Amino acid sequence: MAKKNKVQDRRINKEKSRLGHCYAFSARRELARVRYFNRILMGAQSRFEFESAWKACVVQLRSVAHVLQKSDGARNAFLRASVEKRYVFWKSPKKCGNDYFGFIEDERNSLLKNGRSSIVCEVKEDGEALEFPVKIIFFGQMCLASNAISECVSWLDLEIARIEDAAWSERRVKKSMPTTRKRRTGTGKS
Template identity: 25%
Template sequence: MTRTAREVLADCEIALEMLEAEQDLGRWRVHWAGALALVRAVGHVLQKVDGADPRMRRQIDIAYRRWKSQKVSNAIFWEFIEEERNNILKEYRFNLHPLDHVDVAVMMTVRHPQSGELSQIPQVVPIGENIYRPVLDGYSEGNDARDVYREALDWWNAELTAIELALSKSSPTAADS
């Protein structure tokens, strides 16, 4: 089983809760660095700890080869989990909007009260209070970082489930588990 990798994944869920609740940008950034280290640790723990079992290791190797050969469909791993962790832990470079408040351009449609004529009014709206922390460029550019992190957690969950399923199908008997 992917028991230890799932423990790390459970801690990733806690990290996401912390990111959702934190208001202070400095503390948020520290939580983000930890969250990205954790989300990448799922794979390292999967390979090194859960993969100590040779049968499990075969399934992990098959999954990794699939991720590598299908980089587009596994872009969340290569372009976010791997790349963003490297950005922070190797260069301390954050791919996030750097300020407490993010200005967002919106187009408002208004109806004239007498004529009923519609017109559009451009407006810049500042968003604060930890509502929106956009990714600056690359994978999911413009999306809230926590939404991208959630996608990464969902991807890991699906991949761990697939590995566990493949292991259960490859096992000759339940007693081997």
């Protein structure tokens, strides 16, 4: 397991050096945690396992945006500007054409503030046993809970890539611009 992590870290560091400081390393690490909890969600065999894994996935999904803003954005001005632009875009589902961010935020608030999920499950209860895998209504359609998380992860992965690309492009443009310096007109001493 440790060897696999080292290989993954080397790959990430190689990618990070290619992109320079415009790489959202912390957000990508949080996204990897969501993928881990989603694998647990897929294999859930009890109500406790399902609810714990669901809560972990949703909270970690929302933490990706926090980490993008507070950690990765604080490290680099180009990344911060790109994150702020995308964040405004995510907050207006009419502009972006989907509401993944709204789903993640509403579900996280429901879990943490109300103590229960807002998802509607197709569940046949037999005492404590749920019918596995659990299906939920996600954007008006029935799907597996783990598939809903996978779609959110894919969306966030794409959004992080867009943010990084925008930050990298902005950085390249800024570096290629000629700087205007005042010339010294010296009446200096000889």
